[in-house]
Amino acid sequence: MQVQQRLLREKEAKIRKALDRLRKKRHLLRQQRTRREFPVVSVVGYTNCGKTTLIKALTGDAPIRPRDQLFATLDVTAHAGALPSRMTVLYVDTIGFLSQLPHGLIESFSATLEDVAHSDLIVHVRDVSHPEADLQKRSVLSTLHSLQLPAPLLDSMVEVHNKVDLVPGYSPTEPNAVPVSALLGHGLQELKAELDAAVLKATGRQILTLRVRLAGAQLSWLYKEATVQDVDVIPEDGAADVTVIISDSAYGKFRKLFPG
Ligand SMILES: Nc1nc2c(ncn2[C@@H]2O[C@H](COP(=O)(O)OP(=O)(O)OP(=O)(O)O)[C@@H](O)[C@H]2O)c(=O)[nH]1
Numbered sequence: 001m002q003v004q005q006r007l008l009r010e011k012e013a014k015i016r017k018a019l020d021r022l023r024k025k026r027h028l029l030r031q032q033r034t035r036r037e038f039p040v041v042s043v044v045g046y047t048n049c050g051k052t053t054l055i056k057a058l059t060g061d062a063p064i065r066p067r068d069q070l071f072a073t074l075d076v077t078a079h080a081g082a083l084p085s086r087m088t089v090l091y092v093d094t095i096g097f098l099s100q101l102p103h104g105l106i107e108s109f110s111a112t113l114e115d116v117a118h119s120d121l122i123v124h125v126r127d128v129s130h131p132e133a134d135l136q137k138r139s140v141l142s143t144l145h146s147l148q149l150p151a152p153l154l155d156s157m158v159e160v161h162n163k164v165d166l167v168p169g170y171s172p173t174e175p176n177a178v179p180v181s182a183l184l185g186h187g188l189q190e191l192k193a194e195l196d197a198a199v200l201k202a203t204g205r206q207i208l209t210l211r212v213r214l215a216g217a218q219l220s221w222l223y224k225e226a227t228v229q230d231v232d233v234i235p236e237d238g239a240a241d242v243t244v245i246i247s248d249s250a251y252g253k254f255r256k257l258f259p260g
């Protein structure tokens, strides 16, 4: 009994320390984000649902290692991944939700989730092979609602049904859910297409084809400030049709800098 209590105390101290580190890192992440202007996708879900595995599958990132244990992710980490439109997004891994948090940790945990409010899109990962999958969903949603997130962020949430490899013949009943197996890599193309559309919509970005003069600075400006998808050179005009993903604010700047 005593040994067990000591072990638990040690574990709690470890978690607290990790949460402290986390707060510092979050700050850094926020700064980075405002500088680079990458859309941020927060990946949330009940603990052990496969968030880390999914992010790894979407980004091909090696350093994050999923572990089959509670709170394998005690650190908020961001990983860059490319979507089919060639847009780069940052996936932020979050701490797994639990319906019954240990007393005294509730505050720290919600603090780590504050950053979800600053993301452009929320992806809710669910382990559909879990016998209590529905209960877990309700628990996650109620936590999200208690964070007082902006309504558009909640409304645009993408629901991912993970671990479908464990449920033969699985087909989602929810209309907007994307079935995947993060482990086997099934359904990832469909998910990426869905994320592409959702991120564009959520961030006020659009895909435009702009006619630019090759002699000027327009093309290099677009490479720097937007995501260039395609360049179609028209040699006889000394021009090119450039297809870009561009934010409303960047497009405004572009027109100001290069009128006419
Ligand atoms: N069969 C199967 N197992 C999966 C799948 N995705 C993840 N897992 C396994 O589920 C376990 C938990 O995965 P993680 O990615 O660590 O889950 P997590 O949501 O990040 O967990 P926490 O960070 O602890 O909240 C690991 O053993 C994974 O290998 C899947 O699609 N199919």
Ligand SMILES: [Mg+2]
Pocket (backbone or CB within 6 Å): 051, 052, 053, 072, 073, 093
């Ligand atoms: Mg994890």
